[in-house]
Amino acid sequence: MTSGKTTHVRRIRYGLWFLVTIAALVIGGAYFVRTIGVREPPSVTTGEAAIRSEFSLIDHNGNRVTEADFLGRWQLVFFGFTHCPDVCPTTLAYMANVLDRFGGEVERVAPIFITVDPSRDTPEVMAEYVQAFHPKLVGLTGSEAAVAAAAQSFRVYYERMEEETAPDGYLMAHSGHIYLMTPEGRFEDVFREADQSAEDMAVDVLARMNGK
Amino acid sequence: MMKILIAIVVALWAGASPTLAEESVRVSDAWARASVLASRPVASYLTIESAVEDRLLGVTTPVAGHVMIHAVEKDGDVSRMKHIETLEVPTGERITLAPGGMHLMLMGLQDKLSEGTTFPMTLSFENAGEITVEVSVLGIAAEGPREVSE
Ligand SMILES: [Cu+2]
Numbered sequence: 453m454t455s456g457k458t459t460h461v462r463r464i465r466y467g468l469w470f471l472v473t474i475a476a477l478v479i480g481g482a483y484f485v486r487t488i489g490v491r492e493p494p495s496v497t498t499g500e501a502a503i504r505s506e507f508s509l510i511d512h513n514g515n516r517v518t519e520a521d522f523l524g525r526w527q528l529v530f531f532g533f534t535h536c537p538d539v540c541p542t543t544l545a546y547m548a549n550v551l552d553r554f555g556g557e558v559e560r561v562a563p564i565f566i567t568v569d570p571s572r573d574t575p576e577v578m579a580e581y582v583q584a585f586h587p588k589l590v591g592l593t594g595s596e597a598a599v600a601a602a603a604q605s606f607r608v609y610y611e612r613m614e615e616e617t618a619p620d621g622y623l624m625a626h627s628g629h630i631y632l633m634t635p636e637g638r639f640e641d642v643f644r645e646a647d648q649s650a651e652d653m654a655v656d657v658l659a660r661m662n663g664k
Numbered sequence: 665m666m667k668i669l670i671a672i673v674v675a676l677w678a679g680a681s682p683t684l685a686e687e688s689v690r691v692s693d694a695w696a697r698a699s700v701l702a703s704r705p706v707a708s709y710l711t712i713e714s715a716v717e718d719r720l721l722g723v724t725t726p727v728a729g730h731v732m733i734h735a736v737e738k739d740g741d742v743s744r745m746k747h748i749e750t751l752e753v754p755t756g757e758r759i760t761l762a763p764g765g766m767h768l769m770l771m772g773l774q775d776k777l778s779e780g781t782t783f784p785m786t787l788s789f790e791n792a793g794e795i796t797v798e799v800s801v802l803g804i805a806a807e808g809p810r811e812v813s814e
């Protein structure tokens with residue numbers, strides 16, 4: 453009685469598995485055929501392909517610069533703001549650490565810090581701030597619209613958060629990525645401070661700079 | 665019975681700091697990054713451990729007008745600082761405030777914090793009361809208090 457029931461249940465289970473397998477094959481097959489047939493452009497699968505380096509901003513010496521001024525060098529680009537107590541100093545100190553590991557190759561690199569808080573981060577403020585981290589670091593600021601356009605081209609998100617106890621009553625939230633752009637200004641990769649040591653990032657970036 | 669008593673005494677001694685043998689909450693490795701620019705908020709980090717459940721109610725320091733407990737919420741690749749009113753300290757758990765995560769945010773600083781200096785900070789706990797620690801000001805590139813001792 454008990455064993456007969458078990459066999460019956462087992463038979464139903466095998467039957468169900470058979471149906472599931474057939475369904476999976478049919479759906480999978482249809483998907484495969486569709487994918488092959490349609491030949492979607494690669495940009496659809498990676499949002500990163502849409503990241504471009506395009507901006508018209510003011511550097512920390514007060515000069516107007518665009519992406520063209522940095523072509524020919526590998527660019528490390530990070531967005532943040534000088535009132536940030538945690539992520540920005542952590543990331544910029546990390547970037548400085550990476551730069552120190554490039555040795556003479558550092559001349560082939562342009563490290564760039566773009567503020568998302570331009571009303572407070574004037575060129576003078578940016579000058580004092582970036583120089584505290586690394587002599588090679590370039591600080592960029594501009595009008596709210598120019599900064600928004602730059603962030604848009606890098607697909608960087610930022611927002612103003614009202615916080616009454618913060619200086620001037622607000623904080624900025626922003627993504628913490630360091631973008632590596634090629635000397636032609638194309639997107640190469642994205643790094644985050646927490647993901648690898650400065651040494652590992654330096655080795656990785658140097659390998660790409662030397663075509664490995 | 666005697667063995668158990670000895671074990672308890674040893675455990676208590678092991679967990680106690682040299683100054684206050686009866687304290688339940690331990691605050692250690694308090695540090696802050698030096699200010700890069702004046703009048704900017706500064707983050708301070710430390711480790712809290714407690715033998716019994718407790719709650720951090722507030723933090724004060726003479727160097728800042730206001731101290732907030734901030735957690736960091738990750739939303740995709742965006743980090744948002746979130747003000748938390750009180751911080752639960754569960755029994756036996758070690759809570760480490762560190763860069764990129766939870767921190768004590770010092771706002772309204774009277775002066776820049778300079779590397780190599782220290783300042784007092786008082787943490788108020790629901791059960792343990794007030795605990796004052798000396799916070800070491802490390803360089804702007806510091807990642808933690810351990811680098812100093814090396
Ligand atoms: Cu930041």
Ligand SMILES: [Cu+2]
Nearest residue numbers: 537734745769
């Ligand atoms: Cu904060």
